[in-house]
Amino acid sequence: MKNKFLKSTVILNLTLILKISCVPISDYKEVIEYLQNFDYLTQDDRTSLNYKIDNKEDVKNDKRLKRALENLQINGNIPITGKYDKSTAMLIDTPRCGVSDKNIIGKRHKRYTLMSSKWPSTTITYRFDHKNKAPFVDEQVNIRRRLREAFNVWEKDTIMKFIEIEEGTADIMISFEHPKHTQIDPYVFGTQTLGHAFQPGKNIGGDAHFNERIKWDFNVQYASKPEDGKISFFAVALHELGHSLGLGHTRDTEAVMYEFYSRSTSTLAEDDIRGMQHIYGVPPNRKYTPDQKVKDEEEMPVWRKDPILPDKCNTSYDAISLIDGEIIGFRRKYMFSSTKNATEIRTRWQGLPLNLKSVDAVFQTSDRRVLFFIGQDLYVMNGNKQQKSYKLKDIGMDDSIKKIDAIFRNSLNKQVYIFFDNSYYKFDEHKMMVTGTKSRITKAFRDVFDIDTGFTSKDGKTYFIKNEYSYEFDNENWYLRRMKPELTANLFMDCNLPTENIIDRFSVNDDYIDDENEFIPEAPNCQDNPEIPCNDPGSGSVKRSYTVTLFIIVGSSFFV
Structure with a gap:
């Protein structure tokens, strides 16, 4: 396979x-x-x-x-x-399909949904690979019949043609698998999982796996009722193959692709047909087009989106910043601090866009202006009003950069840094321009990678945040104190969440905190770290002195 x-x-x-x-x-x-x-x-x-x-x-x-x-x-x-x-x-x-309902929540009409890929051809090959697995070795004839029947249903009202092959690799490979079949794909069947299928694509794309631990009825044909206590293999296969062909779920209860598995059918509903024809085209014998509106399509209730404010003690962070002496956290379109619960960001900075949904990074300059980085846009706020706006390319950053992750000032060398992906720029806050070329983060900031955000607190310490944890960066020795993470909510939001022996979120799972024996790496030098000037050995590096004692042994005596 x-x-x-x-x-x-x-x-x-x-x-x-x-x-x-x-x-x-x-x-x-x-x-x-x-x-x-x-x-x-x-x-x-x-x-x-x-x-x-x-x-x-x-x-x-x-x-x-x-x-x-x-x-x-x-x-x-x-x-x-x-x-x-x-x-x-x-x-x-x-019983239901385990895929998220996100694509149908809030839809106003009953209507098919599409996945993100399709087959490049309308002639598709498939193969059942029984892998000599008991108890299904003796059932492979019935299994192949049920699969052929399911493909016949999808073929009848579409322009698709499905050809079974008995050897080699087909477009759609079908098999029964052990719940932990991680040698094939990374997803493990739960005890109640019937199977899963993949959207069209290369390699695993389009393949369908069924749980070998389920009590299947391989004899039931089309919409017939399965034997008591068993699951209709035909009904499950019909639904799964819809996903293999590129269809998502629908809210039409009569459709094969309806999310809740509550009945069996031997025909495609209008919704299923329209979805397939939207992807692959309309057969000559059909009189409607895929975009034609179904006349009896009813209005559906809209997904309510009442604003739910983030809990400052139980949330992750889009950004965090020191502004006017107060540490402020940002999540979606809200902000909060140790003394204030969540409110909308625009209640304080009305000059930000009306459709503000979230921010990527926030920074206060030495002249007390506040910079908001939102996607490829930078908004400069003077008080609550917008003073100016830039694109990232306007401040000298590459056109390809879609967003930044963090902006902060090193309290020792006073330099402002902008982090994005795995690289960083130096930033001149007065000229509103990056300086020099981009550099790799780990070249200067040892052990720092894959962060959510970062900032420098009022005591001059720099922190990088990943999920709910904050990691202090040693500005003098230029390394991350990754073995001593702290809960950001406890550290900055005056929360009192229980703590535990936290594993190193930036390293392997068997790397635990050792408070008494923390490893402190050798101080960097200017040859290794581009942020340390070679003509100033005291800038960013720690001077170390050593005493060397020489022992000379002559015969049975030694001299120091």
């Missing part, structure tokens, strides 16, 4: 969700996990809600949870209550 490990490929898990019946508050984490897995909640929402649960706080009436449940109920076509009621429990218990 082909090499199956492609991180960029979209994977679609067809999953039977674990049963959740009556849920006491202590078990709400299961519901929250479900909602986050399918993008009804963000990771920040999940972290914050779980924190409330751990502290015995009520989450049932939390706005984030209520909104997420409402959107799930909208997609599931059940009464919209915003509560975890009996209907919602049954919906969550319904």
Whole structure:
């Protein structure tokens, strides 16, 4: 088989969700996990809600949870209550595809959705590779029949042609796999996972894997009911092959690509057909075009987007900066500090764009202007008003740079640095221009890479932030104190989150903190570090003196 490990490929898990019946508050984490897995909640929402649960706080009436449940109920076509009621429990218990619902949340109409790739040809080969796996060796004839029937359904109303081959590598390779089949792809089947498929593409693209631990019914044909306690292989294959051909999910409950697996069908719905024809074209015998509007298409409720403010003690950071002596954190379009909870950034800086969604980096200059870096734009704020705006290329940066990660001042050499990707520029805050050429970050800033943001605090210490942790940078010895991370919320936001023996987020997982025996690297020199002037040995380097004792041994005597 082909090499199956492609991180960029979209994977679609067809999953039977674990049963959740009556849920006491202590078990709400299961519901929250479900909602986050399918993008009804963000990771920040999940972290914050779980924190409330751990502290015995009520989450049932939390706005984030209520909104997420409402959107799930909208997609599931059940009464919209915003509560975890009996209907919602049954919906969550319904077998379904494991891919995120993000692409259909908030859609106003029932309509197919497309994935990000298609096959370059309308003639596709497929192959079932049984791999001599029991108990399916004896079932391979029935398996191949069900696959042929599923492909026939997709072929009937489209211009696609599917050809089975018995040897070699096909466009769509189909197999049964052990739950931990990581030698083929990086995704592990859960105990209730039926299978997954990949969107069209090279290597693993288009392939479909089915869980060998499931009790399959290989005899059931088309829309027939499977044997009690078994799953219709035909029905699952029909849905999965839709993903292999480039279709996403739909909110049309009659469509094969409907997200909740609740019935079997032997025909494509109008929605499925229109989606396929949108991708690959219309057969000559069809009288409508892919863009024709379905007359009875009903209006669907819109995904509500009530503003949910980030919790300063349970969030990651887009940027953090020292402004007028106060450390301010930025997340999405909000800001917060140790003394203030989240408010919109534009309540203080009204001159920023009206459609502001987030910032990449923020910096206050020595003359108290505040610089906001947003994508390829730089906004210079004087007070709450916009003084001037630039493009990154206007300040001397390469056209190819889409955004920056951090801007900060080294308190010892007073130089301002701009970080982006794996490189940095020096920045003249008075001329609003970068100086010199870009350099590799790790050449000067040892052990610093893959950061979210960074800044210099009021005590002159520089910190780099990754996820929820802050790492101090030794400005004198030019290295990251990566073995001593601290929770950013505790360090700067006056929070009191529990700490643990934190592993090194910038290195391998077996690299633990050792508070008493921290490794301090040899001080850099000007030949190794471009930020240390060779004509000034005291700038950025530490002078070390050594005493060398020479022992001379002559016969049985020695001299010092």
